[in-house]
Amino acid sequence: MSYLFQPHRFVDGWKAFGIGLGFQVLATLFAFLLSGRFDGILDFHFFDESSLRQAVTDQLINIAVLWLVFGGSIAIISRGRNRWSDVLGLLLLARAPVMLLPLLNLGDYFRQLSPRLLTEENALSNLPTPSESFLLLLFSLVALAILAWWLVLLFRVYRLFIHKTSVSYTLLFIVLVVFAEYISKSLLLLLQL
Amino acid sequence: MKKLPVVCPSCESPLQVKALYCVHCDTTVEGVFKLPVLARLNPDDQAFALAFIKASGSLKEMSALLNLSYPSVRNMLDDLIRQLQKLEDENK
Numbered sequence: 001m002s003y004l005f006q007p008h009r010f011v012d013g014w015k016a017f018g019i020g021l022g023f024q025v026l027a028t029l030f031a032f033l034l035s036g037r038f039d040g041i042l043d044f045h046f047f048d049e050s051s052l053r054q055a056v057t058d059q060l061i062n063i064a065v066l067w068l069v070f071g072g073s074i075a076i077i078s079r080g081r082n083r084w085s086d087v088l089g090l091l092l093l094a095r096a097p098v099m100l101l102p103l104l105n106l107g108d109y110f111r112q113l114s115p116r117l118l119t120e121e122n123a124l125s126n127l128p129t130p131s132e133s134f135l136l137l138l139f140s141l142v143a144l145a146i147l148a149w150w151l152v153l154l155f156r157v158y159r160l161f162i163h164k165t166s167v168s169y170t171l172l173f174i175v176l177v178v179f180a181e182y183i184s185k186s187l188l189l190l191l192q193l
Numbered sequence: 194m195k196k197l198p199v200v201c202p203s204c205e206s207p208l209q210v211k212a213l214y215c216v217h218c219d220t221t222v223e224g225v226f227k228l229p230v231l232a233r234l235n236p237d238d239q240a241f242a243l244a245f246i247k248a249s250g251s252l253k254e255m256s257a258l259l260n261l262s263y264p265s266v267r268n269m270l271d272d273l274i275r276q277l278q279k280l281e282d283e284n285k
Binding site: 010090 | 256260261262263264265267268271
C-alpha cells in the first residue's frame with residue numbers, strides 16, 4: 001500500500017523518472033487507443049477522433065506545465081535544495097494514476113453513450129436507463145477517485161520537496177494546481193489541439 | 194539496555210547529570226553537568242546521527258541503508274539539524 005500512496009518515500013532520481021515516464025507513455029497510448037484526451041492537467045475527455053500526435057502533444061504540454069509550475073515553485077520555496085532529477089522524476093511518478101482514466105472506456109461504451117444522452121433532440125426519449133445511470137454513476141466515482149489519487153500523490157511530492165507543513169503552503173498548492181490547469185488548458189486551446 | 198531519561202517526568206524540563214560513578218573503583222563524582230546535545234536527542238535521531246557519521250555523511254548511502262528515497266532522508270537530516278539547533282540554544 002505504501003508504494004501506491006507514498007512512492008516518493010522509496011523511489012527517487014532517475015529510477016523515479018524512468019518509472020514515471022513509463023507510466024506516462026502507457027497513459028498516452030491508452031488515451032490514443034481508447035479515444036481519450038488529457039486536455040489539461042486535471043482533464044480527461046473522450047472524443048470521436050484521436051491521433052497519436054495529438055495524444056503525445058497533450059501529454060508533453062501537461063508534463064511541461066506541471067514541471068514548470070511545480071518544479072519552479074519547489075525550487076523557489078526550497079531555495080534550490082533539491083536535485084532536479086528527483087523533482088522531475090517524482091512529479092512524473094505522481095501522475096501515474098491518470099493512466100487508468102482511458103481504461104474506463106474499454107469497449108467504447110462511454111464515448112458512445114455520452115453524445116446520445118447530451119443530444120437535445122427527443123430529450124425525453126434519450127433519458128438513461130437505470131442500468132446506464134448506474135454505470136454512469138460508477139464511472140464518475142471511479143474517475144473522481146483516480147483524480148483524487150493523483151492529486152494526493154502530487155501534494156505529497158510537493159510537501160516532500162518544500163518540507164513545510166503550514167496551511168499557507170497547502171493553500172499555495174491549491175492555487176498552483178488551478179494555475180497549472182489554466183495554463184495547460186490555455187496552451188492546448190491556443191494550439192487548437 | 195536501559196533508556197537514558199533526558200526529560201524530567203514531573204515538569205518536563207531537561208535533566209542534568211548530578212553524579213558519575215566508576216564501577217571499577219567505586220568512585221563517585223558529584224556535581225551538576227549538562228547532558229551533551231547528542232545525548233538529549235531521542236533514540237531514533239541518535240541512531241540516524243550515528244549511521245550518518247558511519248556513512249561518511251553521504252545521503253546517498255543513507256538512502257540505500259534505510260531503503261528510503263534521497264529527498265526523504267534529506268528531510269530527516271534537516272529535521273535533525275533543526276532539533277540540534279534547538280537543543281543547542283536551550284543549552285546556552
